[in-house]
Amino acid sequence: ALRLSYLRAGGHDLAILDQLLQLHVEAMALENRTTELHKGKRMGISNLATPAEPPSTGARCLDAALLAVELENQQLEDELLALKVRRERRANAGLRAAQQHVEELAQLQAEVGMLRCQKEQMGPRLPPASLPPMARPVPP
Numbered sequence: 001a002l003r004l005s006y007l008r009a010g011g012h013d014l015a016i017l018d019q020l021l022q023l024h025v026e027a028m029a030l031e032n033r034t035t036e037l038h039k040g041k042r043m044g045i046s047n048l049a050t051p052a053e054p055p056s057t058g059a060r061c062l063d064a065a066l067l068a069v070e071l072e073n074q075q076l077e078d079e080l081l082a083l084k085v086r087r088e089r090r091a092n093a094g095l096r097a098a099q100q101h102v103e104e105l106a107q108l109q110a111e112v113g114m115l116r117c118q119k120e121q122m123g124p125r126l127p128p129a130s131l132p133p134m135a136r137p138v139p140p
Contacts (some may be wrong), residue, residue: 007081010089017078025071 003020011017 003078003080006084007078010085012082012086014079017082018075021071021074021078024074025067029067082130 003017003024006016006020
């Protein structure tokens with residue numbers, strides 16, 4: 001939820017997204033451990049009475065590989081979401097620019113219409129009278 005909020009607010013720093021993902025993976029691991037402890041208590045098994053067998057090296061490697069794949073998958077999902085957010089922003093910016101152009105065009109068309117009406121109301125105009133040439137100023 002925190003990662004999505006960050007992305008929706010415009011965040012796109014991959015280092016921060018990676019850190020958020022790592023925190024999420026750690027939280028999931030802690031949650032899984034807590035769930036396993038609760039399951040053991042419900043079944044009447046005490047961790048103190050029977051020591052848990054350490055997981056085999058192969059199982060630990062698989063868990064590490066699975067976490068690595070999940071981490072990479074989450075990073076790819078973060079990048080994909082960031083790209084979607086950027087694309088959406090660009091599309092919105094394009095729509096705003098198009099809307100602004102439409103409004104400017106409508107305003108210019110209205111001005112042209114007003115000028116035409118004013119010209120029609122003024123009637124035909126006489127050609128401008130030619131003015132006599134201006135005399136040059138006398139040097140002091």
